[in-house]
């Protein structure tokens with residue numbers, strides 16, 4: 001399958017990692033990932049294409065701790081040394097960079113790049129960026145042929161609803177923006193969230209979630225079997241899935257490198273199980289990982305978790 005190159009700001013740079021040999025038995029991510037423009041997909045298995053979204057403009061607007069613009073490079077650095085056990089090819093399309101406060105422009109450009117990659121038959125993986133990444137992802141999926149006539153579901157693993165009603169878009173608004181776009185298109189957003197922290201979402205946000213018919217699980221209610229049933233029920237009502245992981249869904253000890261670390265959080269094994277479940281569903285068309293802030297990461301802990309989850313989702 002031929003893949004077409006999206007228009008991005010930064011073309012892929014070399015990936016690095018430990019070298020144990022050139023043979024496939026020694027292969028690590030850094031040896032397996034090829035620049036997107038040079039890639040062709042293996043027959044039968046969708047290629048994955050990684051795209052960075054270097055942005056913390058939305059976090060800044062949302063009064064958070066900025067630094068997520070450096071996250072795509074940090075996640076690539078954490079992925080590079082991992083042993084490569086995947087059956088699919090992986091390409092790197094480079095980065096879309098949000099300059100200054102030009103968030104809407106960056107989201108639109110990333111959206112076009114994602115749509116092109118989806119239309120070429122790829123599984124797209126966006127490395128955010130603050131959670132404003134999610135609206136870029138939505139633009140990409142909604143603008144793609146993969147959605148035509150299909151029921152879209154957005155599954156967010158997050159301590160926050162990100163349904164803020166604000167005068168300008170930010171990292172706190174993407175899912176309300178999606179709901180508004182879907183309504184304008186005569187559809188209803190199918191939005192579910194796993195890991196909501198009650199003390200970190202105001203009554204207004206719960207009311208908005210209720211009004212929009214958002215399905216959610218509180219962090220304290222995320223027993224493994226409960227989460228599995230919740231995700232299975234959500235998957236049963238949709239055709240195509242966009243999965244977004246806000247790393248602050250996990251406890252601060254696991255994911256310290258975020259704008260808003262979680263006091264409680266959903267354990268990594270539960271989040272990992274969700275990733276396996278959605279990957280096995282056959283409905284996943286697009287995913288992103290958001291809110292990593294390398295400035296606050298401890299020993300690359302959060303970047304390693306992000307890399308591990310991306311690896312799980314593509315396996």
Ligand SMILES: N=CN[C@@H](CCC(=O)O)C(=O)O
Pocket residue numbers: 062063064131160161162164171172173200259260
């Ligand atoms: N993407 C982040 N969203 C959260 C941040 C909360 C916080 O900074 O405490 C929100 O807007 O609710």
Ligand SMILES: [Mn+2]
Pocket residue numbers: 158159160246248249260
């Ligand atoms: Mn969050």
Ligand SMILES: [Mn+2]
Pocket residue numbers: 131158160162171246
């Ligand atoms: Mn979020």
